[in-house]
Amino acid sequence: MRQRPLFISGKDGYHTYRIPAIIASANSTLLAFCEGRKHSRSDTGDIDLLVKRSTDGGRTWSGQQVLWNDGANTCGNPCPVLDRDTGTIWLPLTWNDGRDSSKEIRERTGHNTRRVFLTCSKDDGVTWAEPKEITSQVKPPDWTWYATGPGVGIQIERGPHRGRMVIPCDHSEPPGRYSHIIYSDDHGETWHLGGSSPQPRTDESGVVELTGNRLLLNMRNHSPAHHCRQVAISPDGGATWTDLRFDHALIEPICQGSICRYSWPDQGGDIILFSNPAHETDRVKMSLRLSYDEGKTWPLAKTLHAGPSAYSCLTVLPSGKIACLYEAGEDEPYETITLAMITLEWLLAP
Numbered sequence: 001m002r003q004r005p006l007f008i009s010g011k012d013g014y015h016t017y018r019i020p021a022i023i024a025s026a027n028s029t030l031l032a033f034c035e036g037r038k039h040s041r042s043d044t045g046d047i048d049l050l051v052k053r054s055t056d057g058g059r060t061w062s063g064q065q066v067l068w069n070d071g072a073n074t075c076g077n078p079c080p081v082l083d084r085d086t087g088t089i090w091l092p093l094t095w096n097d098g099r100d101s102s103k104e105i106r107e108r109t110g111h112n113t114r115r116v117f118l119t120c121s122k123d124d125g126v127t128w129a130e131p132k133e134i135t136s137q138v139k140p141p142d143w144t145w146y147a148t149g150p151g152v153g154i155q156i157e158r159g160p161h162r163g164r165m166v167i168p169c170d171h172s173e174p175p176g177r178y179s180h181i182i183y184s185d186d187h188g189e190t191w192h193l194g195g196s197s198p199q200p201r202t203d204e205s206g207v208v209e210l211t212g213n214r215l216l217l218n219m220r221n222h223s224p225a226h227h228c229r230q231v232a233i234s235p236d237g238g239a240t241w242t243d244l245r246f247d248h249a250l251i252e253p254i255c256q257g258s259i260c261r262y263s264w265p266d267q268g269g270d271i272i273l274f275s276n277p278a279h280e281t282d283r284v285k286m287s288l289r290l291s292y293d294e295g296k297t298w299p300l301a302k303t304l305h306a307g308p309s310a311y312s313c314l315t316v317l318p319s320g321k322i323a324c325l326y327e328a329g330e331d332e333p334y335e336t337i338t339l340a341m342i343t344l345e346w347l348l349a350p
Helices: 102-106 344-348
Strands: 002-008 016-024 030-037 047-054 065-068 074-076 089-096 115-121 146-148 165-173 176-184 192-196 202-210 214-221 228-234 242-251 258-263 271-277 284-291 300-316 322-328 336-342
Touching: 002 030, 002 047, 016 322, 016 336, 030 336, 065 115, 089 146, 089 165, 115 146, 165 214, 176 214, 202 258, 214 242, 258 300, 271 300, 271 322, 284 322, 284 344, 300 336, 300 344, 336 344
Parallel strands: 016 300, 047 074, 176 202
Antiparallel strands: 002 336, 016 030, 030 047, 047 065, 074 089, 089 115, 146 165, 165 176, 165 202, 176 192, 202 214, 214 228, 228 242, 258 271, 271 284, 284 300, 300 322, 322 336
């Protein structure tokens, strides 16, 4: 395993870097996204969306590129997805007036609401289209807060919905917070609202494709009685979600996590990966877990960083290497966004 800080808070013009996302292009270029928070660590205010590129498997990186800067407003929550059929990288985002807190947005007392945008790159992240608004396609009028990801989306590989791009999201509506997905069946030209979690008290989520033409939604959980993730299953490409349950193996202190498929049963192993701070109360101990049975159990775990840590994002390169981009520090979780490059052999070693 190799690790290095990729974004260091206080450097290159930003007070804090947060909300990591990483994806590999069709040509194996790695793209690392995050929010550059200009003046403070706050979730609101002057926040820009940034990206760095690596064309050599994460060994060297470009300088940071500003993808979206809307003055003093908040631009963030990156959740990229690769269209394997076209090579286009789609990047859903969210925007809000920088003067508004999340509480004001939820209570409709702010200057504006949370809005959804989309950009894309057709050249491995060298250039990006002007962000266009898709709020009317994916956000009902009675929803207040809204977030894409953060993390990565997926493109369904098998079954009747093959080719569908699915983005995990969350929103607020009475009586609470819910996870949901949005999807595109026409290579990103139009986007549609999928199903929501069956009950409230979930929000930031990740999605993974299972065998049997199913999807699994893995969600941050706000139930005070259970310090772990919640999960739900979709049999219909994300249109509906059922079988909601607590996954008590995936302990968590109310934080974001990341899930992705490493390999299919007919590719030499049924392997799904999951990362998060594996502690019931504190954002510490960034861990990488492995499941051999479609996320039912998680028998193997390795610690990437024992100290303060928070949000993370996983992707698998065509070479089989695993990239985990995560928030970490020595005194606080938000000192760096660090990249860990991991081999399956390292993860499986005793």
